[in-house]
Amino acid sequence: MSRLSPVFSRLILLGALALAACSSKPDDRPNVLLLSLDSVRADRISATGYRPPTHPDVLTTPHIDRLAAEGVMFENAFSTTSWTLPSHMAIFTGLHDVLHGVIDKDRPLDRGLTTLPELLHENGWTTGGFFSGPYLNPVFGFGQGFDHYVNCGTVVPPELFADSKLGDWREIHRFSHETVTSPKLFGEASTWIRQAAATDQPFLAFIHWWDPHYDYKAPANYNRMFDTQYTGEWTGLRNEDVYKMVENADIDFILSLYDAELRYTDHFIGRLLDLLEELDIDDETLVIVTSDHGEEFYERTRWGHQRSLFDEVLRVPLVMRLPGSVPKGVSVAGQARIQDIYPTVAELLQLPPPRYLSGQSLVPLWNDSDHPGYAQQLHMLVPHREIELSGLRTPTEKIIWDHSAKTGSYWNLERDPLEAKPLPFTEEELEAGKHPAIAALRDYMQSIPAERERLPISGDEARIELDESMKLELEEAGYFGKD
Numbered sequence: 001m002s003r004l005s006p007v008f009s010r011l012i013l014l015g016a017l018a019l020a021a022c023s024s025k026p027d028d029r030p031n032v033l034l035l036s037l038d039s040v041r042a043d044r045i046s047a048t049g050y051r052p053p054t055h056p057d058v059l060t061t062p063h064i065d066r067l068a069a070e071g072v073m074f075e076n077a078f079s080t081t082s083w084t085l086p087s088h089m090a091i092f093t094g095l096h097d098v099l100h101g102v103i104d105k106d107r108p109l110d111r112g113l114t115t116l117p118e119l120l121h122e123n124g125w126t127t128g129g130f131f132s133g134p135y136l137n138p139v140f141g142f143g144q145g146f147d148h149y150v151n152c153g154t155v156v157p158p159e160l161f162a163d164s165k166l167g168d169w170r171e172i173h174r175f176s177h178e179t180v181t182s183p184k185l186f187g188e189a190s191t192w193i194r195q196a197a198a199t200d201q202p203f204l205a206f207i208h209w210w211d212p213h214y215d216y217k218a219p220a221n222y223n224r225m226f227d228t229q230y231t232g233e234w235t236g237l238r239n240e241d242v243y244k245m246v247e248n249a250d251i252d253f254i255l256s257l258y259d260a261e262l263r264y265t266d267h268f269i270g271r272l273l274d275l276l277e278e279l280d281i282d283d284e285t286l287v288i289v290t291s292d293h294g295e296e297f298y299e300r301t302r303w304g305h306q307r308s309l310f311d312e313v314l315r316v317p318l319v320m321r322l323p324g325s326v327p328k329g330v331s332v333a334g335q336a337r338i339q340d341i342y343p344t345v346a347e348l349l350q351l352p353p354p355r356y357l358s359g360q361s362l363v364p365l366w367n368d369s370d371h372p373g374y375a376q377q378l379h380m381l382v383p384h385r386e387i388e389l390s391g392l393r394t395p396t397e398k399i400i401w402d403h404s405a406k407t408g409s410y411w412n413l414e415r416d417p418l419e420a421k422p423l424p425f426t427e428e429e430l431e432a433g434k435h436p437a438i439a440a441l442r443d444y445m446q447s448i449p450a451e452r453e454r455l456p457i458s459g460d461e462a463r464i465e466l467d468e469s470m471k472l473e474l475e476e477a478g479y480f481g482k483d
């Protein structure tokens, strides 16, 4: 038997070392910390340059800013819609809203779809989810793939669920929107992360922060942080009655309370980042901060969300940090979408995502500063307001079809970035594809049935009914008493 040449021996040695490196560190697969801040506008986080008008020296999000400085920030990230349930499902499924199908509160996720937590769980990640708003309830399918999925929000009184379906959602909202939830979220999530970090497995922790969502009621030491001058009558509670506001100072004050909620929530994000450092896992944890939608700030005499698809309710923060894999301090101009988070995480974790995703990896956007990004497919269905909208947003154009009014609106965003002067079009012009953007919208809408055919779903459109199993799920989530 001949001796191996020195070069060959060295190659074998290097190969053995490489194998040893892989096998001795099964946990070098990154952890994932996915943070969704409900109702946060990208233009209110200080990383994007925002400075509060009355207190420009006080940052709204110093800890998100730190993440952005240590990772990638997408300057043009957009939701699929303007409300919590479908947009979070887009994050979880990597599909735009009409494809995942959870477009109204009576439609659960089809179990044939593989959510991001399921993908990670199937590949060896421990998974924990912590939510604080009613639309993240597991009854909609959000619990799929989680070892541990817990409601850290308000426990809504059972009598509000007395209706035959999901009860009086307006009352549920009123009840749940006024409570401060971040301390409980942080407590539950940090305890779980400590336990998960002590095991051999990597973990996924999803945390849904509800406090930035209206109503705006931060703790006392925060809620005057951004306005110490206001002497009017308004508070951060129930601000629908904008028409009664006689002074711009009223609106400015309410928005200062939004900033306070943001700063308060950012404090807990800072504590989570400190926890990763304390556990010495900050270099091996992919941290993602985003939001499900933005918020109207009376630009069009309205407050809140779930009413339109203007940019103020669509543009969200998106920041990612993973040292060694995500570049440091890069701002990306290309258009990103919340459904792109799923395939991006899969690529960073070297996991094959399902082939049917409509989201695409964002890695090419930070590798190529000229990458334009991806067109966002928009949709919103709100039956009680008789709203159904479909649309497309590219970096330069926005186009919306109103299914109820049977009219369309087009904006050239380079000439009209505030979407102030819509160019209308008719149903006939839509069908004829009168303009390339109109044709693109028509093609998107017409492609939906064939796109849904490609999905591994039953397609039987089963609606959520308040059966015994769902009662049990709601009970576990704290929505019903145990008696």
Ligand SMILES: [Zn+2]
Residues within 6 Å of the ligand: 038, 039, 083, 084, 085, 213, 292, 293
């Ligand atoms: Zn929301």
